[in-house]
Amino acid sequence: MSKSDTNHQSCIDLTDTPDQIRAKISKATTDSIPEISYDPLKRPGVSNLLEIYSAFDALNRTPDEISKTVFSGLKNQQLKEATTNILIERLAPIKAQFEKLQNDTGYINQILDESASKASIVANETLLKAKKQLGLY
Known part of the structure; x- marks a missing residue:
């Protein structure tokens, strides 16, 4: 996910619907390594998802901590689902306030x-x- 990419599908907008967020995260690039680990050089796609998850984590854990605690023994699909859920949950109040002001x-x-x-x-x-x-x- 990149905010500098001109492709609108490459970033999550604050006003995206849950379905849009789900679609974008489901298309996020990962790899075929079965375990989740944080390594931005060797696993940029998985690491990016962990960074996104970390940015919205209520406990302020680092991506590496999250990979070892929350996602230990899980697969990439579960990381995508959890990242989708945390984004939808945390962005919902922002989206609601935006819509309220817009109207x-x-x-x-x-x-x-x-x-x-x-x-x-x-x-x-x-x-x-x-x-x-x-x-x-």
């Missing part, structure tokens, strides 16, 4: 108006300083 155009417009007013004040002060420095005022 509340009145609130968004209010924030934009308030921000424009604040920006205008700062911009006018900066413009006045610049004019004074240039001797135009």
Whole structure:
């Protein structure tokens, strides 16, 4: 999974549905080694999934710790399923809040108006300083 890749399927968006997350993780590249281990050089696909899982782990464990504790004796498919589940669980509140804000155009417009007013004040002060420095005022 790569945020710099131009292929939309190569990353998980905060607004992806559970089905989209499931589809993307299921297509993630792994390898044929039966045991799960963290080795970014020799096992980049599996290591990437472990890094993603680690980023959302409530216990803040490293990818290596997770490979040895959570996934010891398990297979790549189980890693993909667990990574999918943790992503869906942890991203659900973010997605819900995003959708709530997206549907509340009145609130968004209010924030934009308030921000424009604040920006205008700062911009006018900066413009006045610049004019004074240039001797135009």
